[in-house]
Amino acid sequence: MKSKKELIIGLVSIVGIAGLVVGFYFLKGQEIWKIRTVYYTHYNNSGGLNTGRPVNLNGLQVGIVTKVSFQPPNINRVLVEFELNDPNIKSITKGSQMVLNSDLLSGPYLDIKWKDTTxxxxxxxxxxxxxxxxxEDQINERLLPLEKKTDELISTADSAIKTIEAIFSRNTDNLDQSFEGIKNAINNFERVSLNLDTLIKSQKYRIGEILYNVESITDNLKESNDQISNLISNTAQITDTLAKVDFVGTVDKAKKSLEEANLILYDLQHGDGTLTHLIQDSTMYFQINEMLSEATRLIENIKTHPNRYLQFSIFGGRDKSILDARDEKMLKKFAKDSLSK
Structure with a gap:
C-alpha cells in the first residue's frame, strides 16, 4: 500500500515537471520535439532586444529570438540566439545579414536581409x-521637420499678432466705421428678407398658379414623350439620309454641266453658226422678222381667198393665174430667202 502511494506521488511529480518544461518552452515560443535550426549573431548593444522577439523576413515572422546574453569573456558584445520555425525557410543563405531593427510601437526585432545565393x-x-x-534617430528624423514647421508657424503667428496690434492701435476710427458698415449691412439684409417675406405672402396665389402651370407643362411634356421620341427619331433618320447623299458627286455633276453650258455660250459668241449670226447680226434678225410678217400675210390671204390658190378643171382645162402681181412677188421673195438660208 505504501509503495503504491509512493508510485502515484512519483508519477504526479514527473507529469508536473514535464508540464512545467513544456509550458516553459511554450511560453518561449519553442517546440520541444521539433528539430531546431539555431543560428547566432552578435551586436555591441542589444537595443532592448529580449527573448521571444520575432525574426522577420520581408515583413513576415519566420523565427523567434531564443536567447540574449553577453558573449564571454567580452562583455561589450551581446550574443543573440534565434531559430527558424517557418517550414518554408529551412536555412539562411550565405551573404545574408541580421538587421537589428526597432519600431515605435512593437519594439526591437530582428530582420533578415536576404541575399539570393545557392x-x-x-x-x-x-x-x-x-x-x-x-x-531615437527615427524619432528625431520625424520630429525635426515638425519642429521646424512649428517654429515657422510661431514666427508667422507672432508677425500676424503684431500686425493686428498695429491695426488696432492706428486705425481705431476705421475699424469703428467698418463695424458700423457691417451693422448697416445686417439691418439692410433684415429689411430685404422682411420685404421678400411680405411679397411671398401677398403673391401666394399667383405663385401657386405659376407652380400649377409649371406642373401642367411637365405633364404635357410627359404625355408628349412618345411624339418627342418620334420627332428625334425622324430627325436622326433625316440626318442619316443627308449623310448618305453623295454631295461631292452632285457638285461634280453640276460643275460639269456649268462647264458644258460655258462651252455652248462660248460657241454662240465666237462660233460661225446660225445662232451666232442671229445673236450678233441684227440684219438677219430683221430679215427673219420681215419674212415671218410676209408669210403671215400670205396665210391670211389664203384663208380669205382660197379660190385664188386652189382651182380645179374637170375637163383638164388650163389653169388661170391664181395670184396677183403683188402676191406673186411676195412668194418669190419668200422662196428665194428660204433657199438662200
Missing amino acids: SFYNSNDTIPSTVSLAL
Missing part, C-alpha cells in the same frame, strides 16, 4: 549582423 549557413553558424536606424 549556398546556405549550417545550424549553429554565426550570421553577420548590422544595426538599422535607432529608434
Whole structure:
C-alpha cells in the first residue's frame, strides 16, 4: 500500500515537471520535439532586444529570438540566439545579414536581409549582423521637420499678432466705421428678407398658379414623350439620309454641266453658226422678222381667198393665174430667202 502511494506521488511529480518544461518552452515560443535550426549573431548593444522577439523576413515572422546574453569573456558584445520555425525557410543563405531593427510601437526585432545565393549557413553558424536606424534617430528624423514647421508657424503667428496690434492701435476710427458698415449691412439684409417675406405672402396665389402651370407643362411634356421620341427619331433618320447623299458627286455633276453650258455660250459668241449670226447680226434678225410678217400675210390671204390658190378643171382645162402681181412677188421673195438660208 505504501509503495503504491509512493508510485502515484512519483508519477504526479514527473507529469508536473514535464508540464512545467513544456509550458516553459511554450511560453518561449519553442517546440520541444521539433528539430531546431539555431543560428547566432552578435551586436555591441542589444537595443532592448529580449527573448521571444520575432525574426522577420520581408515583413513576415519566420523565427523567434531564443536567447540574449553577453558573449564571454567580452562583455561589450551581446550574443543573440534565434531559430527558424517557418517550414518554408529551412536555412539562411550565405551573404545574408541580421538587421537589428526597432519600431515605435512593437519594439526591437530582428530582420533578415536576404541575399539570393545557392549556398546556405549550417545550424549553429554565426550570421553577420548590422544595426538599422535607432529608434531615437527615427524619432528625431520625424520630429525635426515638425519642429521646424512649428517654429515657422510661431514666427508667422507672432508677425500676424503684431500686425493686428498695429491695426488696432492706428486705425481705431476705421475699424469703428467698418463695424458700423457691417451693422448697416445686417439691418439692410433684415429689411430685404422682411420685404421678400411680405411679397411671398401677398403673391401666394399667383405663385401657386405659376407652380400649377409649371406642373401642367411637365405633364404635357410627359404625355408628349412618345411624339418627342418620334420627332428625334425622324430627325436622326433625316440626318442619316443627308449623310448618305453623295454631295461631292452632285457638285461634280453640276460643275460639269456649268462647264458644258460655258462651252455652248462660248460657241454662240465666237462660233460661225446660225445662232451666232442671229445673236450678233441684227440684219438677219430683221430679215427673219420681215419674212415671218410676209408669210403671215400670205396665210391670211389664203384663208380669205382660197379660190385664188386652189382651182380645179374637170375637163383638164388650163389653169388661170391664181395670184396677183403683188402676191406673186411676195412668194418669190419668200422662196428665194428660204433657199438662200
